[in-house]
Amino acid sequence: MVHQQRSQKQLSPSGDTEDIVALLAPRLVHFAGVARTEHVTRAAREMQVPQSTLSRSMVRLEQDLGVDLFARHGRTLSLTPAGRTFLASVERALAEVERAADEVRADADPATGKVAFGFLRTMGAETVPGLLHAFRADHPRIRFSLVQNYGEAMLERLRAGELDLCLTSPVPDAPDLVARRLDEQKLRLVVPADHRLAGRRRIRLAEAADETFVTLEPGYGLRRITDDLCAQAGFRPRVAFEGEEAETLRGLVAAGLGVALLPPPAVPRPGVVELTVTSPRAAREIGVAWLAGRPDTPPVAAFKKFLLSRRGHLLPD
16 A cells, blocks of 8 residues: 655655654653544643644644654544554554653652672772661662773763763863762782791882783873882882783792782782881772762762762771
8 A cells, every 4th residue: 555645744754863853752651642542632631731732743743754654534633554563563652652751650669779889809808798788778679780990981981871870090180070989998019928028017119120910901090109109119110011900910920930019918928928018108089979060869879978988998907
């Protein structure tokens, strides 16, 4: 069957998709209601819309598409083949919109909503589980989407809207972000258990100038801190291995492949000795960051308030 084409101005097949959607979207619910009842008066009553408004909406929709969607039989209507094709897609689209609306409302629910939270891998074994346990004592049903990564990668995801909050180091200083310092974590020089320095408890970092280092890859915050501390101590570290996990580096140290500047482990690692660095002061700041100007849902606001309340005692003793 050939659909009757209308002579009035209609959408160009090559028109911009966003323009088409903006033009058609307000009429899709009306169309679905009329198609379901096949009666304008009944559909107007069910949708609580004036009948004249609904009739005009259907006429404009057909004009915009340039296709007859209904065959008219007095007060009743029936879908044309084009109308049935269009209805199937409209119903899928409306169902998807409804699903998305339900999802975002659920994520924003003060009691059961969701927080997308990023944190450094070195904080995943002990710090973050402890924080979540403490937070959920007062918010037992709030859900979390957790992301572990290095600092720059998390900030990218923060800017992309994929994260609500992240714990990172160094604390970022950028105009599009808000960041608050929460705590400080001391770094130690980790050496093999049979190393010449293993009998020491304290060390000046300059004493390790001739050592081979294992470090995180460039781009990681801890790598930048390592390079800066070594520069303050008067040398550039000779790097033999680069990795992505602090505990992997600790394993490399235990295997005698170098020394490393690392935060304390969650569980003591055999085969290594951890020395306090007395000079320069070896520590990294831990902070929470979020995107400036973006409104918080109630769950995000509650968790942000909780994190800020942990200033000075974010990390396990």
